[in-house]
Amino acid sequence: MDLTGLLGPSRPLPVRVRPVGGESVGSFVRRLGRANGLDLASFLDRVGQGEASKDPEQVEKYPQYTEMKVNTAGRRYLSVLAGCDVELLKWALPSMADDLLLSGTGPAIWQWPWEAEGGHLVPWCASCGLRRQISEPVWLMSADSWQVCGRHLRWTDDSRGVGPEAVSVAQLGECVAAERDRLRLQGRFRSAGEELFADACQVMYQWWTYAPDTLVWVQRAWTAGLEARSARAVPLVVLPEAAKLARLMLRFEQAGLHTPRDRAKWLVGVQHQADLWQVDFAAGKNALLQWLERHSCPAAPSAAPASGRRQLVLAERHHRIAARTGSLQQRSCMPAV
Numbered sequence: 532m533d534l535t536g537l538l539g540p541s542r543p544l545p546v547r548v549r550p551v552g553g554e555s556v557g558s559f560v561r562r563l564g565r566a567n568g569l570d571l572a573s574f575l576d577r578v579g580q581g582e583a584s585k586d587p588e589q590v591e592k593y594p595q596y597t598e599m600k601v602n603t604a605g606r607r608y609l610s611v612l613a614g615c616d617v618e619l620l621k622w623a624l625p626s627m628a629d630d631l632l633l634s635g636t637g638p639a640i641w642q643w644p645w646e647a648e649g650g651h652l653v654p655w656c657a658s659c660g661l662r663r664q665i666s667e668p669v670w671l672m673s674a675d676s677w678q679v680c681g682r683h684l685r686w687t688d689d690s691r692g693v694g695p696e697a698v699s700v701a702q703l704g705e706c707v708a709a710e711r712d713r714l715r716l717q718g719r720f721r722s723a724g725e726e727l728f729a730d731a732c733q734v735m736y737q738w739w740t741y742a743p744d745t746l747v748w749v750q751r752a753w754t755a756g757l758e759a760r761s762a763r764a765v766p767l768v769v770l771p772e773a774a775k776l777a778r779l780m781l782r783f784e785q786a787g788l789h790t791p792r793d794r795a796k797w798l799v800g801v802q803h804q805a806d807l808w809q810v811d812f813a814a815g816k817n818a819l820l821q822w823l824e825r826h827s828c829p830a831a832p833s834a835a836p837a838s839g840r841r842q843l844v845l846a847e848r849h850h851r852i853a854a855r856t857g858s859l860q861q862r863s864c865m866p867a868v
Contacts, residue, residue, distance in 0.1 A: 540577055543614030544569075550615070550623035551660075551669050555652055556599040557643070558670040559624060561591070563613055565667070577612055579605045579639025590643055594670050595654070595691050598647035602632055604639035625650065625672045647672070651689040651858075654696050656680035674858050677766050679710040686755070690763045698755045698767065706751070706767060709774035716777060723843040724777075726853055726862050727784070731777035733865035734822055735769040738815035740868055747809050772808050779804065780822070784845055787829050794823045818865070825849055825864045 546566040550559045564574030571591040575581065578601065590597050601609065606627055610617045620627045631649060633640060655669035659680060671678065677688035679700065684707060686698040700706045716724040739748065748768040749759040757764040783789075783797050801819060805812040826846035845853075852864040860867050 540608055540611045542611070544612050547614050550613075550620065551655060551663075551665070551671070552623050553671045553673065554624055554655070555594075555647070555670045555672040556601070556609075556624050556626045557590075557594055557597055558668075559613075560599060560609070561594060562665075562667060562669070574612075575641065578608050579641050581605075581641035581643065590645075594668070595652050595689070596647070597643055597645055598626055598650075598652065598672060599641055599643050600626065600631070600633050600648075601641045602635045602637075602639065604637070605641050606632060608639045650674050651676040653678050653689050654687045656683050656685045656687065657697060658683035658685065674856075676858070679707070681707065681710060686767055688763060688766070694758075694761075694763065695756060698757065700755065700767070702754050703751055703767075705771040709771040712774045713777070716774075716781070720781070720843050722855065723784070723845055724781070726845060726849070726864075727780045728773065728777040729853070729859040729861075729863035730822060730849075730865055731773040731780060732766070732769075732859050733863040733868070734776060734815065734818045735773045736765055736868040737818040737865070738772075738810065739765050739769055742811045742814035745810050745814075772810060775804065775808070776801070780826075781843075783826070784829075784843060789827050789829050789846070794827065798823065822865060825852065 544563065544567045548559070548563045548566050560574060560578070561571060564571060567574075606617060606620065610620050613620070615623075621629070625631075626649065633642060650672045651674070652670045653673040653676065655671050656678075657668070659682065660666065660669055673689075677686065679686050684699060684701040686700050686706075687696065690696075713728050716728060718724070720727070739745075742748075743760050748764075751768040752759040752761075752764040755764070755767060757767070779797070779801055783793075786793070798816075798819060802812045805815070825848045828847045830844040830847050830850070844850075849864040854861040856862070
């Protein structure tokens, strides 16, 4: 009698596979199964009981659409099969976090919803994979729908087979510099930096919808090999302006002066910068006014932490609207486009 389903696996599979930081569970189990000569169904039999979807073959064929979910016992079984501590799986695979597990403390179970929940499935940079001797595709569970690899100058997103999987940004130095500036902003100002960048992105997305034929944005799309008016191109082509706008928003918040006169002065400054960026200020003015309205009331002063260094706290209304975690859209106080 086979008691594996009741007691769980007792030893790792012969061939070990290390998870990639941020990898989706579905991507990891496929790689682990294939390394050991197991198709998806055979591998899942060792993890517990579940339902891959109405069409398991489609799940295996299209990893860019689905993510695997398990309960506590299923995670434990997977850690044994992989030869990894549970804590390592939790650190490497976002969907293994405690709050994302399926409910239930009984036997190991898993589910495979057709649509991934809690993020976007974005291809990992293939060149990064080759550096780690991984030749097959790896899918990341990303909070946002796109990522930039600064090492290999590649941009990937969740476009799911529409056009090239990876876009070279080697000829788009301003986009690479913008991504690095975004990381510096987040590194120094933590959540405030992340949320200001999120606000700037949402403003620029609205801006683009009113002026999609702006020459500088069209040229970037063409340089990247993307259709200029495609929704896919938007996050990439406006990235430089979004990073610069986030810095202007930062200065506004740091000044702590939010009177109508201060807001008008800031808006004039943004108009001057828009002229330098060669984008039509009028197309983005309404979005900027909306952002100013949501940041019109400064946050109440907070006590300095033990380090003595004050943290930047954004406007009161911003915090009532924006989420503390999630995608750029969720972390912004601006409406989605």
